[in-house]
Amino acid sequence: MSAPFVSRAPGSHQAPASESNGSPFTADERLTLLLEHMAEAFLSLDEKGRVLRCNARAAALLGVEPERLVGQEPWVAAPSLVGRTLHERLSAALETRKAARFLAALPPRTWLEVTVTPVRDELWLLASDITQREEAQALVEQTEKRFRLLGERFQVALDSAQMAVWETNLVTGQVFRSEGHDQLYGFAEPQPTWTHEMFLAALHPEDRPAVKAQVADIFATGVKAYTSTYRVRGLGGGWRWLTSRARVMRDGDGKPLVVRGAMLDITQLKETELALQDAVRVREDFLSLAGHELKTPLTGLSLQLQMLRRLGEEDATTPLLAQRVQVRLNAIERGLRRLGTLGDNLLDVSRIRQGQLDFIFSSGDLSALVAEVVSRIEDDARMAGVELHSFLEPRLVGRFDRLRIEQILVNLLFNALRHGGGRPVEVLLERMPRGARLVVRDEGPGVPEADRERIFARFEQIQGTARAGGLGLGLFIVRQCVEGHRGRVHVEPGPGGRGAAFVVELPL
Numbered sequence: 001m002s003a004p005f006v007s008r009a010p011g012s013h014q015a016p017a018s019e020s021n022g023s024p025f026t027a028d029e030r031l032t033l034l035l036e037h038m039a040e041a042f043l044s045l046d047e048k049g050r051v052l053r054c055n056a057r058a059a060a061l062l063g064v065e066p067e068r069l070v071g072q073e074p075w076v077a078a079p080s081l082v083g084r085t086l087h088e089r090l091s092a093a094l095e096t097r098k099a100a101r102f103l104a105a106l107p108p109r110t111w112l113e114v115t116v117t118p119v120r121d122e123l124w125l126l127a128s129d130i131t132q133r134e135e136a137q138a139l140v141e142q143t144e145k146r147f148r149l150l151g152e153r154f155q156v157a158l159d160s161a162q163m164a165v166w167e168t169n170l171v172t173g174q175v176f177r178s179e180g181h182d183q184l185y186g187f188a189e190p191q192p193t194w195t196h197e198m199f200l201a202a203l204h205p206e207d208r209p210a211v212k213a214q215v216a217d218i219f220a221t222g223v224k225a226y227t228s229t230y231r232v233r234g235l236g237g238g239w240r241w242l243t244s245r246a247r248v249m250r251d252g253d254g255k256p257l258v259v260r261g262a263m264l265d266i267t268q269l270k271e272t273e274l275a276l277q278d279a280v281r282v283r284e285d286f287l288s289l290a291g292h293e294l295k296t297p298l299t300g301l302s303l304q305l306q307m308l309r310r311l312g313e314e315d316a317t318t319p320l321l322a323q324r325v326q327v328r329l330n331a332i333e334r335g336l337r338r339l340g341t342l343g344d345n346l347l348d349v350s351r352i353r354q355g356q357l358d359f360i361f362s363s364g365d366l367s368a369l370v371a372e373v374v375s376r377i378e379d380d381a382r383m384a385g386v387e388l389h390s391f392l393e394p395r396l397v398g399r400f401d402r403l404r405i406e407q408i409l410v411n412l413l414f415n416a417l418r419h420g421g422g423r424p425v426e427v428l429l430e431r432m433p434r435g436a437r438l439v440v441r442d443e444g445p446g447v448p449e450a451d452r453e454r455i456f457a458r459f460e461q462i463q464g465t466a467r468a469g470g471l472g473l474g475l476f477i478v479r480q481c482v483e484g485h486r487g488r489v490h491v492e493p494g495p496g497g498r499g500a501a502f503v504v505e506l507p508l
Contacts, residue, residue, distance in 0.1 A: 035055035039057070039128070041060075041061050042054060042058055042124070042125065043058050045094065045123040045124075048073075049073045049074075049091070049094050050073055051077070052122060053070070054066055058125075061112070061127070062074060062077065062078040062081070074086075074087075075087045080106075084104065090125070093116045094123060099117050101116070109131065110131050111133075112127040112128065113128045113130045114127045163263060164179075164184055164263045165177075165263075166260065166262075168196075168258065168259045170256050170257055170259065173195075177190075177194055181263070184265060185198075185202040185232050186234055186235055186240075188235060202232045203232060204230060207231055210230070223248060225246065225248065227243065227245045229242070229244075240265060240267045241265070241266045242263050245261055247261065307328055308325065308328045308329075311325065357481075359484050359485070360401050361401055362400075362401075364398075364402060365395060365397050366396040366400060366405065366506075367429060369402060370409060370429050373409045373413075374388065374413075380413075384417050386425055387425070388425050388427070389425070391428045392428075396429065397508070398506075400508065401484070404485070405481075405506075407481055408481050408482060408504060411477055411478050412502050412504075415474050416440050416442040416500075419442065420443060421444040421445065423443035423444065424443060425440065426439075427440055428441070432505065435508045437505050438503075438506065439504070440501070440502045441494045441499060441500070441501040442500055443494065444500065446497075446498065447491050447500045452492075455475050456475050456478070456479045456489070475502075478502075485507070486507055487505050489503065489504045490502075
């Protein structure tokens with residue numbers, strides 16, 4: 001509106017200036033025409049807030065006829081305005097006579113941008129319908145919120161899967177990274193920038209050449225996608241395995257423009273893969289070793305049987321109790337006993353894995369049982385050229401599993417005969433305040449401190465003693481049987497630091 005107008009007082013006959021200029025419209029008619037063609041709503045209020053003049057747009061927004069609106073307050077003509085922003089702000093403007101600009105809502109869903117200007121004794125109100133703008137803004141905000149939530153959920157998914165996405169603009173050199181990208185490369189906090197040099201520096205030295213070659217192929221060939229698997233330094237130290245799958249975006253001439261991809265931390269998968277490979281290797285080594293260990297006593301048994309057959313062919317009347325026959329029979333018995341021990345260990349390993357290693361406890365004399373087992377192994381010791389000595393405290397009575405105690409002692413003795421270097425082996429049994437202490441000592445090279453726990457694991461042996469034989473199961477079985485008795489077993493140096501002493505403490 002270019003200039004304010006002055007309303008004519010009722011009954012006034014003063015001729016408007018426009019009439020003297022020969023215009024076909026009076027000033028009041030021109031104003032009315034202008035107001036009716038405006039897109040905005042217009043109201044002119046007197047000092048009491050009563051409507052002096054309005055256009056059709058204002059009446060339409062308020063939902064009343066223009067004739068009902070003129071001469072009374074807007075909120076009286078349209079009661080739905082009472083208590084709303086428009087009512088409150090107009091009342092304040094009438095009282096303060098100050099200009100104002102604000103947003104107001106009309107029922108049901110109409111938004112107005114309102115400008116209030118005092119003009120002499122009147123208050124002019126100009127209102128623009130901004131409903132579409134507000135709805136569009138609300139839609140934009142709602143869309144932004146939806147995308148923000150989607151982004152947050154996507155980031156949660158990336159973090160949960162230990163993934164990150166990235167995009168490199170080869171023209172500008174700019175790199176976009178999702179949250180968590182820099183942490184995958186061992187940085188505790190996000191870096192201000194990310195460069196190709198930082199990426200290469202983070203790689204394991206052994207993996208760097210292969211990755212460099214793949215990057216070079218982007219420019220040298222028309223490769224459209226590639227996958228890299230490499231190691232990077234982790235947050236807590238050590239190396240982490242990442243796999244990165246990327247696509248190369250090219251222009252019409254095939255020039256690479258953008259490379260975008262996703263990374264995944266596959267450390268656990270790699271560790272599992274390596275563990276499986278190691279398990280396969282251990283299984284193959286074990287099967288080879290088991291075949292050798294089983295073949296040795298079988299070969300001896302076959303040889304002894306051939307010699308018995310030859311004795312019978314030479315003299316059919318040779319009595320069974322003859323010395324030379326008994327020697328062969330004893331050798332056969334030792335071989336069978338050795339096979340039985342190997343078979344028991346193999347079966348027990350399977351039972352332990354299934355949690356089915358059973359124990360049958362009964363009262364008995366531990367001293368007598370140990371003496372019996374030592375006596376039974378004396379022939380094996382003699383054949384190995386080893387002196388076997390025992391120092392047993394008598395009448396140690398308690399509850400234990402007889403077969404498992406035999407298994408403990410037999411495995412410890414065979415271990416001492418195998419690793420004792422042909423020197424004497426001692427077995428000691430003594431009473432303790434809460435049970436018994438069984439010790440098997442040898443004078444071999446001993447067990448290094450670093451290996452004293454490891455040798456009780458399945459399939460483990462002391463490094464450098466492969467020629468001594470064995471399946472690496474005996475000590476594993478010993479620990480399981482001892483713990484089944486609620487006891488403990490460990491190895492320590494022998495007297496004077498020579499050899500090894502395997503100590504078993506058992507409650508009785």
